[in-house]
Amino acid sequence: ANGVVQLREFVDTARSAQGEFEQTVSSASGRRAQQASGSFVFLRPGKFRWSYDKPYPQLLVSDGEKLWSWDRDLNQVTVKRLGDALGSTPAAILAGSGTLDRDFNLAEAGSGEGLEWVLATPKHAESSFQSIRMGLAGGLLKRMELQDNFGQTTMIVFTSLVPNAHPDPALFHFVPPAGADVIGD
Amino acid sequence: CAIQPAPPAATVAPRPIASAFELEGRISATDGERAANGGLQWFHSPAVDEWTVLSPLGQIVGQLVTTAKGARLRTSDGRVEHSDDAAAMLHRLLGVAAPLDGLAYWVQATARRGARVLDIDERGRPARITDAGWTIDYVEYAGAAVDALPRRIDAHWGDARIRLIIDQWTPLN
Numbered sequence: 001a002n003g004v005v006q007l008r009e010f011v012d013t014a015r016s017a018q019g020e021f022e023q024t025v026s027s028a029s030g031r032r033a034q035q036a037s038g039s040f041v042f043l044r045p046g047k048f049r050w051s052y053d054k055p056y057p058q059l060l061v062s063d064g065e066k067l068w069s070w071d072r073d074l075n076q077v078t079v080k081r082l083g084d085a086l087g088s089t090p091a092a093i094l095a096g097s098g099t100l101d102r103d104f105n106l107a108e109a110g111s112g113e114g115l116e117w118v119l120a121t122p123k124h125a126e127s128s129f130q131s132i133r134m135g136l137a138g139g140l141l142k143r144m145e146l147q148d149n150f151g152q153t154t155m156i157v158f159t160s161l162v163p164n165a166h167p168d169p170a171l172f173h174f175v176p177p178a179g180a181d182v183i184g185d
Numbered sequence: 186c187a188i189q190p191a192p193p194a195a196t197v198a199p200r201p202i203a204s205a206f207e208l209e210g211r212i213s214a215t216d217g218e219r220a221a222n223g224g225l226q227w228f229h230s231p232a233v234d235e236w237t238v239l240s241p242l243g244q245i246v247g248q249l250v251t252t253a254k255g256a257r258l259r260t261s262d263g264r265v266e267h268s269d270d271a272a273a274m275l276h277r278l279l280g281v282a283a284p285l286d287g288l289a290y291w292v293q294a295t296a297r298r299g300a301r302v303l304d305i306d307e308r309g310r311p312a313r314i315t316d317a318g319w320t321i322d323y324v325e326y327a328g329a330a331v332d333a334l335p336r337r338i339d340a341h342w343g344d345a346r347i348r349l350i351i352d353q354w355t356p357l358n
Contacts, residue, residue, distance in 0.1 A: 025243030
Protein backbone atom coordinates (compact mmCIF):
# COMPACT_ATOMS: atom_id res chain seq x y z
CA ALA A 1 0.00 0.00 0.00
CA ASN A 2 1.13 3.55 -0.54
CA GLY A 3 2.77 5.68 2.09
CA VAL A 4 -0.19 7.75 3.27
CA VAL A 5 -2.40 4.66 3.68
CA GLN A 6 0.35 2.92 5.68
CA LEU A 7 0.90 6.01 7.84
CA ARG A 8 -2.79 6.24 8.69
CA GLU A 9 -2.81 2.53 9.44
CA PHE A 10 0.25 2.94 11.68
CA VAL A 11 -1.29 5.88 13.58
CA ASP A 12 -4.61 4.07 13.99
CA THR A 13 -3.42 0.57 14.87
CA ALA A 14 -0.14 1.13 16.77
CA ARG A 15 -1.67 2.42 19.99
CA SER A 16 1.77 2.03 21.51
CA ALA A 17 5.23 0.93 20.44
CA GLN A 18 8.74 0.62 21.75
CA GLY A 19 12.15 0.15 20.23
CA GLU A 20 15.45 1.78 19.40
CA PHE A 21 16.54 4.58 17.11
CA GLU A 22 19.62 6.03 15.52
CA GLN A 23 19.65 9.76 14.82
CA THR A 24 21.90 11.72 12.46
CA VAL A 25 21.74 15.50 12.31
CA SER A 26 23.37 17.09 9.28
CA SER A 27 23.36 20.74 8.41
CA ALA A 28 23.46 22.60 5.13
CA SER A 29 26.64 24.34 6.26
CA GLY A 30 28.60 21.12 5.79
CA ARG A 31 29.29 20.87 9.50
CA ARG A 32 30.22 17.35 10.66
CA ALA A 33 27.06 15.23 11.02
CA GLN A 34 26.16 14.49 14.64
CA GLN A 35 25.19 10.97 15.59
CA ALA A 36 22.97 10.01 18.50
CA SER A 37 21.12 6.86 19.50
CA GLY A 38 18.82 5.56 22.16
CA SER A 39 15.49 3.98 22.85
CA PHE A 40 11.88 5.10 22.76
CA VAL A 41 8.43 4.04 23.88
CA PHE A 42 5.12 5.76 23.25
CA LEU A 43 1.47 5.28 24.21
CA ARG A 44 -1.20 7.28 22.44
CA PRO A 45 -2.47 9.82 23.20
CA GLY A 46 0.39 12.04 24.20
CA LYS A 47 2.60 9.74 26.25
CA PHE A 48 6.16 9.08 25.16
CA ARG A 49 9.65 8.48 26.46
CA TRP A 50 12.56 9.40 24.18
CA SER A 51 15.86 8.39 25.76
CA TYR A 52 19.30 9.22 24.34
CA ASP A 53 22.22 7.08 25.48
CA LYS A 54 24.76 8.49 23.02
CA PRO A 55 26.51 10.88 22.76
CA TYR A 56 25.33 11.63 26.30
CA PRO A 57 22.35 10.74 28.49
CA GLN A 58 19.31 12.88 27.80
CA LEU A 59 15.67 12.07 28.37
CA LEU A 60 12.38 13.48 27.10
CA VAL A 61 9.29 12.16 28.91
CA SER A 62 5.67 13.13 28.37
CA ASP A 63 2.72 11.94 30.45
CA GLY A 64 0.28 13.58 28.05
CA GLU A 65 0.07 16.70 30.21
CA LYS A 66 3.65 17.72 30.89
CA LEU A 67 6.91 17.33 29.01
CA TRP A 68 10.04 16.73 31.10
CA SER A 69 13.44 17.25 29.51
CA TRP A 70 16.44 16.03 31.51
CA ASP A 71 20.13 16.26 30.82
CA ARG A 72 22.23 14.28 33.29
CA ASP A 73 25.47 16.27 32.84
CA LEU A 74 23.64 19.57 33.17
CA ASN A 75 21.87 17.91 36.11
CA GLN A 76 18.80 19.84 35.21
CA VAL A 77 15.17 19.07 34.43
CA THR A 78 12.94 21.47 32.55
CA VAL A 79 9.17 20.92 32.70
CA LYS A 80 6.75 22.37 30.17
CA ARG A 81 3.04 22.01 29.57
CA LEU A 82 2.67 19.62 26.65
CA GLY A 83 -0.15 21.61 25.00
CA ASP A 84 0.90 22.65 21.54
CA ALA A 85 4.49 21.60 22.23
CA LEU A 86 3.47 18.14 21.03
CA GLY A 87 1.68 19.40 17.94
CA SER A 88 4.79 20.81 16.35
CA THR A 89 7.19 17.99 17.08
CA PRO A 90 7.88 14.63 15.47
CA ALA A 91 6.57 13.10 18.68
CA ALA A 92 3.15 14.20 17.47
CA ILE A 93 3.40 11.60 14.70
CA LEU A 94 4.29 8.87 17.19
CA ALA A 95 2.20 9.82 20.18
CA GLY A 96 -0.54 11.91 18.63
CA SER A 97 -4.02 10.52 18.50
CA GLY A 98 -6.54 11.67 15.93
CA THR A 99 -4.49 14.82 15.29
CA LEU A 100 -2.53 13.76 12.22
CA ASP A 101 -4.78 15.49 9.68
CA ARG A 102 -5.45 18.40 12.01
CA ASP A 103 -1.73 19.20 12.31
CA PHE A 104 -0.26 18.02 9.00
CA ASN A 105 -0.84 18.06 5.24
CA LEU A 106 0.08 14.59 3.95
CA ALA A 107 1.32 13.83 0.45
CA GLU A 108 2.65 10.73 -1.30
CA ALA A 109 6.42 10.90 -1.75
CA GLY A 110 7.00 7.76 -3.84
CA SER A 111 8.94 4.66 -2.86
CA GLY A 112 12.66 4.18 -2.34
CA GLU A 113 15.12 2.16 -0.30
CA GLY A 114 12.45 -0.49 0.19
CA LEU A 115 10.06 1.97 1.86
CA GLU A 116 6.91 3.86 0.89
CA TRP A 117 7.39 7.56 1.65
CA VAL A 118 5.07 10.30 2.89
CA LEU A 119 5.75 14.03 3.04
CA ALA A 120 4.07 15.73 6.01
CA THR A 121 4.09 19.51 6.23
CA PRO A 122 2.86 21.15 9.43
CA LYS A 123 -0.30 23.24 9.07
CA HIS A 124 0.75 25.60 11.86
CA ALA A 125 3.06 28.35 10.62
CA GLU A 126 5.18 28.66 13.75
CA SER A 127 6.19 25.02 13.77
CA SER A 128 9.90 24.50 14.35
CA PHE A 129 10.39 22.43 11.21
CA GLN A 130 9.42 22.72 7.57
CA SER A 131 8.58 19.14 6.76
CA ILE A 132 8.89 15.51 7.81
CA ARG A 133 9.50 12.72 5.32
CA MET A 134 8.50 9.32 6.65
CA GLY A 135 9.38 5.91 5.25
CA LEU A 136 7.08 2.98 6.03
CA ALA A 137 7.00 -0.73 5.31
CA GLY A 138 4.47 -3.33 6.40
CA GLY A 139 2.35 -0.61 8.00
CA LEU A 140 5.19 0.34 10.35
CA LEU A 141 7.22 3.54 10.55
CA LYS A 142 10.85 2.83 9.70
CA ARG A 143 12.43 6.25 9.09
CA MET A 144 11.73 9.92 9.69
CA GLU A 145 13.60 12.84 8.11
CA LEU A 146 12.96 16.25 9.64
CA GLN A 147 13.84 19.44 7.78
CA ASP A 148 13.98 22.53 9.98
CA ASN A 149 13.90 26.16 8.82
CA PHE A 150 17.72 26.41 8.81
CA GLY A 151 18.49 23.67 6.31
CA GLN A 152 19.24 21.24 9.11
CA THR A 153 18.11 17.64 8.51
CA THR A 154 17.50 15.16 11.34
CA MET A 155 17.32 11.56 10.11
CA ILE A 156 15.87 9.06 12.56
CA VAL A 157 16.08 5.36 11.76
CA PHE A 158 13.95 3.09 13.94
CA THR A 159 16.32 0.13 14.15
CA SER A 160 13.60 -1.71 16.04
CA LEU A 161 9.93 -0.86 16.55
CA VAL A 162 7.54 -3.27 18.29
CA PRO A 163 3.91 -2.06 18.13
CA ASN A 164 1.32 -2.58 20.87
CA ALA A 165 3.83 -3.60 23.47
CA HIS A 166 1.66 -2.64 26.53
CA PRO A 167 4.33 -0.40 28.10
CA ASP A 168 4.49 0.06 31.88
CA PRO A 169 2.65 3.35 32.66
CA ALA A 170 5.45 4.33 35.06
CA LEU A 171 7.65 4.87 32.00
CA PHE A 172 5.64 8.01 31.20
CA HIS A 173 6.17 9.67 34.52
CA PHE A 174 9.46 11.34 35.34
CA VAL A 175 10.75 11.76 38.89
CA PRO A 176 13.63 14.24 38.92
CA PRO A 177 16.73 12.68 40.52
CA ALA A 178 17.78 14.02 43.92
CA GLY A 179 19.86 17.16 43.61
CA ALA A 180 18.73 17.93 40.06
CA ASP A 181 17.54 21.44 39.32
CA VAL A 182 13.90 21.46 38.31
CA ILE A 183 12.85 24.49 36.31
CA GLY A 184 9.50 25.36 34.84
CA ASP A 185 5.86 24.77 35.88
CA CYS B 186 34.25 25.29 48.76
CA ALA B 187 35.74 27.63 51.32
CA ILE B 188 36.84 30.89 49.78
CA GLN B 189 40.41 31.62 50.67
CA PRO B 190 41.63 35.17 50.13
CA ALA B 191 42.13 35.88 46.40
CA PRO B 192 45.43 34.22 45.41
CA PRO B 193 48.20 36.50 44.20
CA ALA B 194 48.02 36.48 40.37
CA ALA B 195 51.37 34.67 40.24
CA THR B 196 49.86 31.40 41.51
CA VAL B 197 47.17 31.32 38.82
CA ALA B 198 48.68 29.03 36.19
CA PRO B 199 49.13 30.91 32.91
CA ARG B 200 47.06 29.53 30.09
CA PRO B 201 46.87 30.25 26.35
CA ILE B 202 43.77 32.05 25.12
CA ALA B 203 42.33 31.51 21.64
CA SER B 204 40.99 34.61 19.90
CA ALA B 205 38.91 32.39 17.57
CA PHE B 206 37.32 29.02 18.32
CA GLU B 207 34.42 26.74 17.69
CA LEU B 208 32.61 25.35 20.72
CA GLU B 209 29.97 22.62 20.88
CA GLY B 210 28.20 21.84 24.09
CA ARG B 211 25.02 22.06 26.05
CA ILE B 212 23.66 25.07 27.81
CA SER B 213 20.91 25.73 30.24
CA ALA B 214 19.99 29.24 31.21
CA THR B 215 17.34 30.57 33.54
CA ASP B 216 16.42 33.99 34.81
CA GLY B 217 14.53 32.38 37.71
CA GLU B 218 11.21 31.88 35.89
CA ARG B 219 11.72 30.81 32.33
CA ALA B 220 14.38 28.30 31.40
CA ALA B 221 15.83 27.01 28.20
CA ASN B 222 18.22 24.16 27.68
CA GLY B 223 19.61 22.64 24.58
CA GLY B 224 22.62 22.11 22.44
CA LEU B 225 24.89 25.06 21.76
CA GLN B 226 27.19 25.62 18.81
CA TRP B 227 29.26 28.79 19.07
CA PHE B 228 31.71 30.10 16.48
CA HIS B 229 33.78 32.96 17.96
CA SER B 230 36.21 35.28 16.23
CA PRO B 231 37.27 38.85 17.01
CA ALA B 232 34.95 40.17 14.26
CA VAL B 233 31.97 37.78 14.27
CA ASP B 234 30.15 35.53 16.71
CA GLU B 235 27.65 32.92 15.56
CA TRP B 236 25.51 31.25 18.22
CA THR B 237 23.22 28.32 17.40
CA VAL B 238 20.88 26.78 20.00
CA LEU B 239 19.44 23.35 19.16
CA SER B 240 16.73 21.10 20.57
CA PRO B 241 17.65 17.57 21.63
CA LEU B 242 16.18 16.38 18.33
CA GLY B 243 18.68 18.53 16.50
CA GLN B 244 16.27 21.20 15.36
CA ILE B 245 17.79 24.67 15.43
CA VAL B 246 15.80 26.70 17.94
CA GLY B 247 17.53 29.94 17.13
CA GLN B 248 20.64 31.34 15.46
CA LEU B 249 22.26 34.65 16.29
CA VAL B 250 25.05 36.35 14.35
CA THR B 251 26.66 39.33 16.07
CA THR B 252 29.23 41.78 14.73
CA ALA B 253 30.40 45.19 15.88
CA LYS B 254 27.64 46.70 13.74
CA GLY B 255 24.79 44.75 15.30
CA ALA B 256 23.00 41.42 15.39
CA ARG B 257 20.71 39.20 13.30
CA LEU B 258 18.54 36.69 15.14
CA ARG B 259 16.77 33.92 13.23
CA THR B 260 14.17 31.97 15.19
CA SER B 261 12.92 28.42 14.63
CA ASP B 262 9.87 29.54 12.66
CA GLY B 263 12.24 31.12 10.12
CA ARG B 264 11.61 34.75 11.10
CA VAL B 265 14.67 37.06 11.02
CA GLU B 266 15.17 40.11 13.21
CA HIS B 267 17.93 42.73 13.08
CA SER B 268 19.04 44.94 15.92
CA ASP B 269 22.03 47.05 16.79
CA ASP B 270 21.81 45.78 20.37
CA ALA B 271 23.68 42.46 20.15
CA ALA B 272 23.58 41.88 23.93
CA ALA B 273 19.79 42.19 23.98
CA MET B 274 19.50 39.69 21.14
CA LEU B 275 21.78 37.22 22.96
CA HIS B 276 19.52 37.67 25.97
CA ARG B 277 16.55 36.71 23.77
CA LEU B 278 18.34 33.64 22.42
CA LEU B 279 19.74 32.36 25.70
CA GLY B 280 17.00 33.69 27.99
CA VAL B 281 19.59 35.36 30.23
CA ALA B 282 21.52 38.64 29.96
CA ALA B 283 25.06 37.27 29.79
CA PRO B 284 27.84 39.78 29.06
CA LEU B 285 28.47 39.19 25.36
CA ASP B 286 32.12 40.20 25.37
CA GLY B 287 32.97 38.30 28.55
CA LEU B 288 31.84 34.85 27.52
CA ALA B 289 34.85 34.14 25.31
CA TYR B 290 37.02 34.51 28.43
CA TRP B 291 34.67 32.56 30.70
CA VAL B 292 34.80 29.45 28.53
CA GLN B 293 38.59 29.64 28.60
CA ALA B 294 38.77 30.01 32.40
CA THR B 295 40.53 33.32 31.98
CA ALA B 296 39.92 36.52 33.95
CA ARG B 297 39.80 39.42 31.52
CA ARG B 298 40.64 42.97 32.61
CA GLY B 299 38.18 43.94 35.34
CA ALA B 300 37.52 40.30 36.29
CA ARG B 301 39.17 38.51 39.22
CA VAL B 302 40.16 34.97 40.11
CA LEU B 303 38.72 34.40 43.58
CA ASP B 304 39.70 30.79 44.05
CA ILE B 305 41.99 28.28 42.35
CA ASP B 306 42.16 24.48 42.37
CA GLU B 307 45.15 22.38 43.37
CA ARG B 308 46.68 22.78 39.88
CA GLY B 309 46.48 26.56 39.96
CA ARG B 310 43.51 26.62 37.60
CA PRO B 311 40.68 29.04 38.34
CA ALA B 312 37.90 27.51 40.45
CA ARG B 313 35.93 30.75 40.77
CA ILE B 314 36.08 34.02 38.84
CA THR B 315 33.95 37.11 39.26
CA ASP B 316 33.25 39.20 36.19
CA ALA B 317 30.74 42.02 35.64
CA GLY B 318 28.77 40.98 38.72
CA TRP B 319 28.67 37.33 37.69
CA THR B 320 30.20 34.54 39.74
CA ILE B 321 31.62 31.85 37.47
CA ASP B 322 32.37 28.46 39.03
CA TYR B 323 34.59 25.97 37.18
CA VAL B 324 32.93 22.78 38.42
CA GLU B 325 34.92 20.39 36.23
CA TYR B 326 37.88 20.60 33.92
CA ALA B 327 38.29 18.50 30.80
CA GLY B 328 41.43 16.81 32.12
CA ALA B 329 44.33 17.06 34.51
CA ALA B 330 46.54 19.40 32.45
CA VAL B 331 47.30 22.80 33.94
CA ASP B 332 45.89 24.46 30.83
CA ALA B 333 43.00 22.02 30.38
CA LEU B 334 39.77 23.63 29.28
CA PRO B 335 36.79 23.73 31.57
CA ARG B 336 34.21 21.02 30.90
CA ARG B 337 31.42 22.29 33.15
CA ILE B 338 30.81 25.92 34.08
CA ASP B 339 28.13 27.23 36.43
CA ALA B 340 27.69 31.01 36.34
CA HIS B 341 25.16 32.99 38.34
CA TRP B 342 24.18 36.58 39.00
CA GLY B 343 21.18 37.12 41.27
CA ASP B 344 18.42 34.80 39.98
CA ALA B 345 20.05 34.45 36.59
CA ARG B 346 22.01 31.26 36.04
CA ILE B 347 23.87 29.73 33.13
CA ARG B 348 25.15 26.20 33.16
CA LEU B 349 27.41 25.12 30.30
CA ILE B 350 28.92 21.75 29.39
CA ILE B 351 31.67 21.98 26.77
CA ASP B 352 31.67 18.78 24.71
CA GLN B 353 33.92 19.85 21.83
CA TRP B 354 36.44 22.69 21.47
CA THR B 355 38.36 23.67 18.35
CA PRO B 356 40.75 26.65 18.54
CA LEU B 357 40.92 28.39 15.14
CA ASN B 358 44.10 30.41 15.39
